């Protein structure tokens with residue numbers, strides 16, 4: 508039996524299969540499809556201080572190799588999150604990371620403070636990378652100094668695992684990751700979506716009401732791998748890979764490239780049971796390849812000619 512556990516920021520995940528924020532609700536929505544205690548961790552949909560209705564529709568458009576979304580960080584706000592979502596999450600054995608969004612630098616820490624008081628989560632993922640909002644999101648995460656300030660403020664209010672989720676829509680993701688690491692981040696997750704657009708040729712209208720949105724799915728996987736590779740080589744803290752993972756071969760590709768864990772996003776919309784299946788298939792892959800400990804696979808990329 509392979510030891511699939513990975514340690515990130517003091518948290519031991521039973522295996523490296525996590526869910527990607529925004530594709531798995533708050534976990535409860537998927538309880539009928541997945542034994543949630545079998546997966547490594549749940550990363551919730553973003554939680555902001557006040558409730559957010561999100562962007563007007565249409566806010567999802569399918570593309571040939573993925574989907575464009577422009578949800579706009581719709582969520583019930585931190586108070587209702589604590590009352591309505593946290594009790595279920597608390598009942599799970601799997602690790603729970605809450606994705607945090609903010610319109611201002613201070614909002615991230617304010618949201619975390621409220622969840623810290625309520626208790627019952629294992630850590631946080633700072634969303635400084637959403638491409639679908641006018642205030643916050645990508646506007647913060649494209650600037651190393653702002654990313655560092657948000658991380659520093661969040662670090663002041665929690666000792667728990669702090670992940671910073673970065674956007675690929677920058678020139679040097681390594682520099683931004685390094686700024687987050689120096690400001691106290693325990694891990695970096697890459698990538699959030701790539702800015703994209705689609706047009707209906709009959710109506711000549713953009714397919715999304717906001718014109719552009721975030722592209723995810725298999726189309727972005729090579730970009731995601733390149734960004735994981737760049738960040739792995741820029742920082743010392745663990746990197747969590749996200750982007751177009753559809754099967755166990757994709758998981759293994761990210762782990763070999765150096766990701767300590769992965770998050771599964773768009774694939775949940777095609778097969779809501781995919782995360783548990785990937786845990787099973789990763790264990791099978793390791794057994795077949797005589798890998799006793801998953802850490803022996805992580806970062807095992809062969810760069811020799």
Ligand code: SIN
Nearest residue numbers: 577578579580637639
């Ligand atoms: C959204 O809510 O618009 C997507 C979330 C994200 O890209 O971070």
